[in-house]
Amino acid sequence: MGLLQDLKERILIADGAMGTLLYSHGVDRCFEELNLSKPEDIIHIHEAYIAAGAEVIQTNTYGANYVKLARYGLEDEVPSINRAAVRLAKKAAGNKAYVLGTIGGLRSINKSAVSIEEVKRTFREQLFVLLNEDVDGLLLETYYDLEELETVLAIARKETDKPIIAHVSLHEVGVLQDGTPLSEALARLEQLGADVIGLNCRLGPYHMIRSLEEVPLPKKAFLSAYPNASLPDYRDGRLIYETNTDYFKETALAFREQGVRLIGGCCGTTPKHIEAIANALTDRTPITEKVVKQRHVPISIQTNEPNAAPPLQDIVRKRRSVIVELDPPKKLGIAKFLEGAKALKEANIDALTLADNSLATPRISNMALGSIVKEQLGIRPLIHITCRDRNLIGLQSHLMGLHTLGITDVLAITGDPSKIGDFPGATSVYDLSSFDLIRLIRQFNEGLSYSGKPLGQKTNFSIAAAFNPNVRHLDKAVERLEKKIQCGAHYFITQPLYSEQQIEEVYEATKHLETPIYIGIMPLVSARNADFLHHEVPGITLSDEIRSRMAACANDPVQSAREGIAIAKSLIDAAFDLFNGIYLITPFLRYEMTVELVRYIHEKEQAAQERKVLHG
Numbered sequence: 005m006g007l008l009q010d011l012k013e014r015i016l017i018a019d020g021a022m023g024t025l026l027y028s029h030g031v032d033r034c035f036e037e038l039n040l041s042k043p044e045d046i047i048h049i050h051e052a053y054i055a056a057g058a059e060v061i062q063t064n065t066y067g068a069n070y071v072k073l074a075r076y077g078l079e080d081e082v083p084s085i086n087r088a089a090v091r092l093a094k095k096a097a098g099n100k101a102y103v104l105g106t107i108g109g110l111r112s113i114n115k116s117a118v119s120i121e122e123v124k125r126t127f128r129e130q131l132f133v134l135l136n137e138d139v140d141g142l143l144l145e146t147y148y149d150l151e152e153l154e155t156v157l158a159i160a161r162k163e164t165d166k167p168i169i170a171h172v173s174l175h176e177v178g179v180l181q182d183g184t185p186l187s188e189a190l191a192r193l194e195q196l197g198a199d200v201i202g203l204n205c206r207l208g209p210y211h212m213i214r215s216l217e218e219v220p221l222p223k224k225a226f227l228s229a230y231p232n233a234s235l236p237d238y239r240d241g242r243l244i245y246e247t248n249t250d251y252f253k254e255t256a257l258a259f260r261e262q263g264v265r266l267i268g269g270c271c272g273t274t275p276k277h278i279e280a281i282a283n284a285l286t287d288r289t290p291i292t293e294k295v296v297k298q299r300h301v302p303i304s305i306q307t308n309e310p311n312a313a314p315p316l317q318d319i320v321r322k323r324r325s326v327i328v329e330l331d332p333p334k335k336l337g338i339a340k341f342l343e344g345a346k347a348l349k350e351a352n353i354d355a356l357t358l359a360d361n362s363l364a365t366p367r368i369s370n371m372a373l374g375s376i377v378k379e380q381l382g383i384r385p386l387i388h389i390t391c392r393d394r395n396l397i398g399l400q401s402h403l404m405g406l407h408t409l410g411i412t413d414v415l416a417i418t419g420d421p422s423k424i425g426d427f428p429g430a431t432s433v434y435d436l437s438s439f440d441l442i443r444l445i446r447q448f449n450e451g452l453s454y455s456g457k458p459l460g461q462k463t464n465f466s467i468a469a470a471f472n473p474n475v476r477h478l479d480k481a482v483e484r485l486e487k488k489i490q491c492g493a494h495y496f497i498t499q500p501l502y503s504e505q506q507i508e509e510v511y512e513a514t515k516h517l518e519t520p521i522y523i524g525i526m527p528l529v530s531a532r533n534a535d536f537l538h539h540e541v542p543g544i545t546l547s548d549e550i551r552s553r554m555a556a557c558a559n560d561p562v563q564s565a566r567e568g569i570a571i572a573k574s575l576i577d578a579a580f581d582l583f584n585g586i587y588l589i590t591p592f593l594r595y596e597m598t599v600e601l602v603r604y605i606h607e608k609e610q611a612a613q614e615r616k617v618l619h620g
């Protein structure tokens with residue numbers, strides 16, 4: 005009899021966690037390396053699960069791949085660690101249990117952490133060792149990212165006829181992190197040839213059972229579930245799970261009711277949990293009919309107010325548009341900031357952009373100031389959002405907060421890394437890249453959170469993305485723009501540019517894009533400021549002419565500011581006929597400089613319009 009033949013007839017019990025039982029060897033240890041250094045401990049765990057009633061066990065190879073072993077300098081040991089694992093499991097199993105070769109997901113919640121090519125390479129290497137050691141089947145487990153699981157499953161299906169068990173992991177009941185309903189994901193896995201489809205890890209029995217209520221019995225494949233013991237508690241640097249074996253007894257019956265035919269455990273479970281499941285399931289007959297709960301799809305409420313201002317991307321497509329950055333102060337006290345904001349409003353700007361702790365230096369929260377200028381001064385705030393200071397939880401909370409405040413204009417950026425700022429030891433979070441953040445905001449606009457959970461409303465964010473043309477290869481930067489457009493960017497804002505020629509190059513390199521671009525211009529304030537930008541800011545090159553113009557008035561602050569404004573005006577002239585959007589950056593809260601430039605743009609625009617009328 006083979007595993008699948010058995011599953012046709014009855015429910016089988018699988019084993020529980022490996023990692024949890026190996027914690028005693030040290031939390032920071034490579035658990036898979038223990039296959040080589042502590043083989044008797046691994047055998048002992050397998051034996052304990054078999055004694056508890058497991059008929060299907062898994063090799064201790066969850067993270068035995070190139071990427072994860074490399075963290076311990078063990079990347080050359082992929083073959084030896086996987087080989088040893090299969091031999092140990094087989095030795096423990098004898099003819100009492102099937103041995104599944106486990107391969108764990110790499111990507112977790114972060115899609116961009118590992119490229120699909122790396123996923124394939126890493127998977128193949130581990131797969132071949134496990135198959136060469138003649139496992140009874142494969143267990144692909146803890147895949148949060150469906151693309152990753154579909155990719156590796158297709159590879160495995162091509163390579164072997166042995167049973168393949170494919171498990172996704174969920175954060176939320178019934179949906180994957182990309183919003184795919186569990187029932188659809190499992191159907192896709194069956195389509196790709198998985199013999200057993202199901203869930204493992206992250207959720208305990210309660211949420212897993214609720215998720216399975218929405219899943220019909222598969223046509224050909226079998227359902228499986230390896231729940232965690234409970235939600236984890238974090239104590240003394242380790243995750244602690246409940247030892248709730250009576251509860252597991254009850255839930256085993258509920259899993260059976262959902263049509264599950266292979267039941268094991270994931271993190272936090274022990275042989276005691278498996279014993280409880282085995283004792284509960286005295287009747288191993290699987291169910292053959294099931295009433296499926298309909299997934300509750302809430303009707304999203306459209307939040308576009310009928311008289312809401314048009315988004316900036318629409319404005320800048322139609323006419324000249326000026327947005328101005330005025331950064332939140334580094335010290336408490338906002339009187340000067342508010343004065344500047346007011347003056348800029350009077351000069352007639354389309355939006356005031358507020359940086360998010362630029363140069364990785366703490367400033368007053370741009371959300372707080374954005375809300376103040378919106379409510380008190382009637383200004384449209386454009387809030388920069390970096391991925392540096394907030395994790396995936398914080399970013400989503402921030403977006404919900406902005407929506408609640410009625411702030412809809414955001415710039416999604418990676419953010420300067422902490423090491424360049426005032427607190428170089430601070431963590432740069434980077435749970436998401438700018439691409440992921442853009443995608444996340446687009447998903448919010450569809451009414452869904454990162455994990456696909458309905459938000460109850462659709463947000464209405466207009467999404468700007470950053471364009472840094474100050475790079476050696478402009479074509480590469482343009483490729484990033486194209487990717488950002490695919491992710492959902494509505495328009496771009498550039499780093500400041502300092503030469504007419506560069507503005508023309510940017511125009512040539514981007515004229516094929518339909519997405520509007522605001523060209524960044526920041527007036528120089530002094531010769532030192534010019535030298536700093538030229539010599540110390542990567543990618544920024546000032547022409548000799550600009551530097552000597554600034555140098556000529558080095559000791560005269562008033563004349564320096566005048567010269568800085570004059571230079572900025574010539575850059576505006578260069579950008580004027582090529583781009584509708586101008587993004588002015590206020591240096592050091594010196595708003596009188598940007599106010600003058602805004603006026604200059606409006607006057608120039610008016611003159612151009614009048615000329616147009618005159619010449620028909």
Ligand SMILES: Cc1cc2nc3c(=O)[nH]c(=O)nc-3n(C[C@H](O)[C@H](O)[C@H](O)COP(=O)(O)OP(=O)(O)OC[C@H]3O[C@@H](n4cnc5c(N)ncnc54)[C@H](O)[C@@H]3O)c2cc1C
Pocket residue numbers: 358359360361362363364388389390415416417418419420421437438439469470471472475477480481482484497498499
């Ligand atoms: C309009 C604007 C506003 C900004 N506001 C802020 C702010 O408020 N707070 C803040 O901290 N920072 C801000 N920045 C700085 C920005 O975060 C950094 O310049 C960042 O390194 C790049 O931002 P990004 O989101 O465009 O990066 P991404 O396009 O996401 O790039 C991220 C990283 O990829 C690499 N990269 C980018 N382009 C290329 C390329 N062509 N080739 C190879 N590698 C590349 C770089 O290492 C870069 O750091 C702003 C930048 C711009 C243009």
Ligand SMILES: [Zn+2]
Pocket residue numbers: 146204205206232270271
């Ligand atoms: Zn787990």
